[in-house]
Amino acid sequence: MAAAQAVSTSRSRFRSLELLLGILFAGGISLAVLLSPILFPDGGEGMDLMARLIPPFQDLNHLLGTDPLGRDVLARVVVGGRISLVVGILSVLGAVLLGTLVGLIAGYYRGITEMLLMRFVDIQLALPFILVAIMFLAIFGAGLDKVILVMIATQWVHYARVVRGSVLALREREFILSARAIGVGNGRIIFTHVLPNVLGPIVILMTLNVANNILLESSLTFLGLGVDPLIPSWGGMLADGRTYLQTAWWVSVFPGLAIMFTVLGLNLLGDWLRDYLDPTGQTSK
């Protein structure tokens, strides 16, 4: 009894450490990014070909050094976070809206609607993301809006699957059956009784997916398919710095670290949230 309690307290302490680090990493970087218009009014675009590749920690004006075009790495890392956060958040929101709606309809109405919708989901899940992304961007051209669209188009299916699964179990529960028995309309049942009960898993999936999409945006931009190289972004900075890895590591290492800490922070938050919201995994107490 006592041993079990000791284990559970150390676990819960670990959980709050997760929360703390998650907030520290993801929150700290988000805050800096939000303040970037004040911190770096020139948007990291100031070019000076004569001050190229200054190493970090040598020049107070360029604390993290400069890139091959003499632009300040620190400013670009902070400003570049805008793109990553915008892409990460918007793409996930879009995918959630679409996926949840489809999942709710498929799970609630079942029958032929469900069959058609879910087979479509299965087909889409069978296509590798990078293939779809490259085809999509090759046809419609690169750009921030297209990157977000391609992510929504490929990721809503995950939410549809998760939501439908939860709805299938929910629709047979007593409170739904009784609501239906007293004549509550389908729309009302779906949005006021079913939806709130499937939000938990969605929120968890969202935090993890924001992190995932930040990485995807970086890889697409790195491949030259993402955003305009003039707009600072972490993936773009990695691409710019690739050929300089041996001679000027700081050009790519700092944006790499920014990606790492943001993603790590979001994953920790997601983990913590999962345990917090999951009623079956009683770890605290």
Place this chain on the structure above:
Amino acid sequence: MMKFSKTMKALGLTAAVALAPLMASGAQAAGTLTTAVAIDPASWDPIDTFLVDWSSAANNIYDGLTARGADMKLKPALATSWEFQDDGKRIRFKLRENVKFHNGEPFNAQAVKFTFDRLLGEEGKKGPQQSNYNSIERVEVVDANTVDFIMKQPDPVLLTKLAGYGAMIVPPKYVQEKGDDYFNTHPVGTGPFKFVEYNPKVNLVLEANPDHWGGAPKLDKLVFRFISEANTQVAELQAGRIDVATLIPFGLAPTIEKSQNLTLMSVTGPTVVSLRFNTKDGITKDANVRKALIMGVDRDAIIKAVLLGHAKPIASFQSELSFGNDPALKPLPFDLAKAKQMLQAAKVPAGAPVRIDFRGNDATFREVAQATAGYLQALGLKPALQPHEPPVLLNDIIPNGKTGEAWHQAWGGWTFDYDNNAYLMYHSGEKWNPYYNDAKLNEMLEKQRLVYDTKEREKILQEIARYVADQALELPLYNQNTLFGVNKRVKDFDAPADRRFRYTATSVE
């Protein structure tokens, strides 16, 4: 169980293939030179390809009637002399005697006729080389060691074109007996090195041909490895597993320069890079605006800072080695104040958009584009960079006229003749010219194609270059050097500007 063992076998095979080059190249054998090229051409038949990487290797297997050395000068090869007859409608070649193909077949007039019948016939139609040689009507055999080229129309660049690619002489009996597919992967020529083995996507191995008419090569063996990643080529070079690297990003050039056992060779190459202007829409419709944009971009600073000096400024879309280049034609100077004035005079509003379309996979140009955009910003314009997948840019955006105000054009014709660049870039209706149509320019471009007199043709080509500069059809950025990373154990390495190696005098320690 059956299936399982099959899989295991397949895995074993894959592992063997994957490990083979590693084991073979662990230590460099004496007398063996290993070169890394980016792309495996997949077929070694001269009529099947236009890849430079094909020539980097195959220039050692085959000979042409003429040859061009690392100094870019034409010289006799399988033909010892030639003369123009009937106003240049007939070119008579005297062939070298007592030359044999690697399989023992004799080289003679029949082989030349067979080669060109094949290139200009059905077989050649399937490949990309035929169109370069369409000026030839047919080849006639005069005697065993003399052939006549009957020309459909004059072709001033023909002698250069006979020194490579589609015009490489192939053995008639071998090709007829073994068939085309076999020839693709088992090439036979008259060159200084003989084919040994070809492992698709891995390597091509050649050995010395001691009976070559030009004397036996000093090396015993040549290995060409296909490595498409620039960083991997550099890493392999540093590790000593290859002797010559052909894919060096400018950013990595200093790494090679600093390395004790490596030399960086930077030679003037054929590749020229420019920003072509959309002359139909946007602010670039106005020639004065185009001139202002050229003057607003400090090309010398870009060459110095981004390309680390491995490039030269250009005034027209050709390298200084190119026939038709006019040293007297100077690029417009960098003058920010004047450029701003000209923009104002042309009533260009502040923040006018300039979109530049470029190949997303070109790391060097990515930087150049950003630097250029920086200068355009300083002019008060609003530049945007639009990266594309190369096939999309080359087959859709440019030919269909869907570009922004400017687009990235890189070009490197191996013939080093301005005709090749200028005709394709500026003649109306050409794939690379979606916007511009100028009767005067068309006429000059057509006229020079009919002129054999080198002096006169050079004059017309120079006029064309001056006319294009006057109209400011493009922002000429630079002529980019060809970079080689070479291990110091390699002696007498002639760095050819066109990357067509000929390892006859080269040796290794």
